[in-house]
Amino acid sequence: xxxxxxxxxxxxxxxxxxxxxxxxxxxxxxxxxxxxxxxxxxxxxxxxxxxxxxxxxxxxxxxxxxxxxxxxxxxxxxxxxxxxxxxxxxxxxxxxxxxxxxxxxxxxxxxxxxxxxxxxxxxxxxxxxxxxxxxxxxxxxxxxxxxxxxxxxxxxxxxxxxxxxxxxxxxxxxxxxxxxxxxxxxxxxxxxxxxxxxxxxxxxxxxxxxxxxxxxxxxxxxxxxxxxxxxxxxxxxxxxxxxxxxxxxxxxxx
Numbered sequence: 001x002x003x004x005x006x007x008x009x010x011x012x013x014x015x016x017x018x019x020x021x022x023x024x025x026x027x028x029x030x031x032x033x034x035x036x037x038x039x040x041x042x043x044x045x046x047x048x049x050x051x052x053x054x055x056x057x058x059x060x061x062x063x064x065x066x067x068x069x070x071x072x073x074x075x076x077x078x079x080x081x082x083x084x085x086x087x088x089x090x091x092x093x094x095x096x097x098x099x100x101x102x103x104x105x106x107x108x109x110x111x112x113x114x115x116x117x118x119x120x121x122x123x124x125x126x127x128x129x130x131x132x133x134x135x136x137x138x139x140x141x142x143x144x145x146x147x148x149x150x151x152x153x154x155x156x157x158x159x160x161x162x163x164x165x166x167x168x169x170x171x172x173x174x175x176x177x178x179x180x181x182x183x184x185x186x187x188x189x190x191x192x193x194x195x196x197x198x199x200x201x202x203x204x205x206x207x208x209x210x211x212x213x214x215x216x217x218x219x220x221x222x223x224x225x226x227x228x229x230x231x232x233x234x235x236x237x238x239x240x241x242x243x244x245x246x247x248x249x250x251x252x253x254x
Contacts, residue, residue, distance in 0.1 A: 028241070040073070044140055075138060080185060157193050
């Protein structure tokens with residue numbers, strides 16, 4: 001239990017190394033699949049989660065377990081880009097996890113990257129998850145500015161699934177990689193903070209020294225929309241899983 005000026009509900013786990021971090025995170029996902037074979041599991045993409053996905057796939061290949069009723073989705077997806085783009089969340093999760101595990105196509109729920117009506121796609125995405133009983137587990141990354149999903153600083157906590165602007169630095173990288181013309185508006189369809197908070201269990205994962213400062217603010221600082229991840233302090237079943245570098249500013253304070 002973490003104590004600061006107020007009681008914190010979060011469970012804090014600090015791995016002994018980056019590999020230990022990946023192992024622990026992978027077993028959190030596998031444990032959910034084994035304990036509830038029809039689990040609805042939300043994932044996140046990026047450098048933080050690639051290693052854990054690889055371990056989940058390797059363990060399943062060696063010791064196959066039934067995933068025929070598991071539903072996978074990602075917390076967000078890029079908009080106005082081809083789904084085939086290597087950086088699309090659909091492609092990354094398909095290649096890293098859904099494909100290697102053999103999750104049935106109908107159980108891999110993702111919004112499209114291209115649409116004439118993204119508001120309708122947001123509603124349909126949430127409807128599909130609700131029809132399966134809602135999310136049992138959400139793996140969340142955290143941006144250096146505290147964003148979760150693509151909910152940037154200032155996003156209201158009551159926000160529901162919507163299309164958010166991209167972080168400018170990330171958008172610049174995507175435009176370089178895709179050669180998308182400047183007039184094409186890029187964004188990210190993301191589950192809103194309210195939707196994320198309705199998940200039964202949340203695990204926020206972070207590794208690397210570049211995440212240490214924002215982790216300190218999100219875990220020990222005030223709950224504020226300026227640090228979207230800080231809202232997780234209010235979730236009844238949330239674990240913060242860190243490698244030693246990301247936990248640097250928490251040591252001796254938890």
